[in-house]
Amino acid sequence: MASSALVKPQVCGLLAGRLRFHIVGAFTVSLSVAAFYKFAVAEPRKKAYADFYRNDDSVNDFEEMRKAGIFQSTKCFWDVKNVIGLVPCS
Incomplete structure (x- = not known):
C-alpha cells in the first residue's frame, strides 16, 4: 500500500523539458536586456550626438x-x- 502512494520519477523527456524551460527563459531575459539597453542607453546617446552636431560650428x-x-x-x-x-x- 505504501508503494502505490509514491509517484514514479520522470525519466523520459526530462532533458527536453529542462532545455525548453531554460531556452524560453534565456530568450526572454535577452530580449528584455536588449530593450533596456536600447531605451536607456542608445536612444539618449543618439539624441545627445544629434543635439551636439546640430549646433556645432567646427x-x-x-x-x-x-x-x-x-x-x-x-x-x-x-x-x-x-x-x-x-x-x-x-
Missing part, C-alpha cells in the same frame, strides 16, 4: 584654437575658408 572652433596658439607644431596655418585650394595664411 570652423569657428578651429579659428578660435588657431588664434589661441594651440597649433604650435606647424609653421604655417592654412586658411580654413579656402580648404580646397589650400592657400597658406599670410
Whole structure:
C-alpha cells in the first residue's frame, strides 16, 4: 500500500523539458536586456550626438584654437575658408 502512494520519477523527456524551460527563459531575459539597453542607453546617446552636431560650428572652433596658439607644431596655418585650394595664411 505504501508503494502505490509514491509517484514514479520522470525519466523520459526530462532533458527536453529542462532545455525548453531554460531556452524560453534565456530568450526572454535577452530580449528584455536588449530593450533596456536600447531605451536607456542608445536612444539618449543618439539624441545627445544629434543635439551636439546640430549646433556645432567646427570652423569657428578651429579659428578660435588657431588664434589661441594651440597649433604650435606647424609653421604655417592654412586658411580654413579656402580648404580646397589650400592657400597658406599670410
